[in-house]
Amino acid sequence: MxxxxxxxxxxxxxxxxxxxxxxxxxxxxxxxxxxxxxxxEITSLSPAGSGSEDVATIIKAPESSQQTSMPGVSIGGAFTLVDQHGKTVTDKDFAGNYMLLFFGYTYCPDVCPTELQKMSRVMELLGEDKAAKIQPVFISVDPERDDPQTVKDYVGNFHDRLIGLTGSQEQIDAVKKAYKVYSSKVEMEGMDADNYMMNHSSFMYLMSPDGANVALYPAKDTAEQVAEDIKGKIKL
Structure with a gap:
């Protein structure tokens, strides 16, 4: 028992x-x-937990082009960069026009060319009058490799009015901070030091003629969705 x-x-x-x-x-x-x-549910526009209050900002990603406001988050500001022709450019050079802006890098294998092609399509869909009020802009987050000539060769593959901007690491860090952009270098195992990737946020920004953020468009939005939303937001 x-x-x-x-x-x-x-x-x-x-x-x-x-x-x-x-x-x-x-x-x-x-x-x-x-x-x-x-x-x-959330997308980081800058690295959370980085130890810096200046760049550690997490905001909700807009679900679509119909949900673009970011209450309490200041996006945009002054910057000084260099365009694809080697000319110094500041935010004041874009005053008076809307700016459709994307941050990326020329060695990007997928997201950047896809988004810049979409940007080109958006400009076409807007029609001549409204497109004339918008300046498409690409800003590199990889100044180590993206000098003006490299940027010039790259933006030439997209919309004929696309302006490409780069600068020193300090200048790029400043504009990233202003626009709450996240990017970080990713070393590739077994590759030399120059063959690295960049993780980065992939929003398209619509900025007003006075430099205020009007909308953020996530990568999942189609060109048709973005163009339709912009038509309702810009004033001729």
Missing amino acids: KKRFIVLGIVFLVIGFGIGQIIKAQMKSNSMEQDIEAEE
């Missing part, structure tokens, strides 16, 4: 341990799902 109770005790212990592991696994799974949902 005593032996029987010992056996039953061992059985219940094993069953209890198994149930505990199942519950633990389920809790971990639920936690992972919540983390994924949280990551999908």
Whole structure:
């Protein structure tokens, strides 16, 4: 009888341990799902937890071109950069016109060319009159490799009015800070130091003639959606 109770005790212990592991696994799974949902709900325009209040800003990503306001977040500001012709350019050079702006880098294999092609399509869809009020702009987040000539060669593949801007690391850091842009270098294992990638935020910014942010368009928005939204926002 005593032996029987010992056996039953061992059985219940094993069953209890198994149930505990199942519950633990389920809790971990639920936690992972919540983390994924949280990551999908917010998009970092600058690195969270970086230790700098100046750049650590997390805002919700607009779900579509119909949800573009960012209450409480100041986006935009003064900058001094260099265009693809080697000329010094400041934010004041764009005063009086809307600016459709994208931050990326010329060595970008996918998102940047896709978004700049979309920007070109948006300009076409806007029609001549409204497109004339908008200046498309590309700003490099990789000044180490993107000198003016490299930027010139790159922007020549897209809209014929696209202006490409680069600058010193200090200048790029300043404009990234003003526009709440996140970017970081990713070293490629087994490659030389010059063959690196850049992680970066991928919003298209619509800025007003006085330099205020009008809208942010996430990469998932189509050219048609962006163009339609811009038509309702710009004033001729």
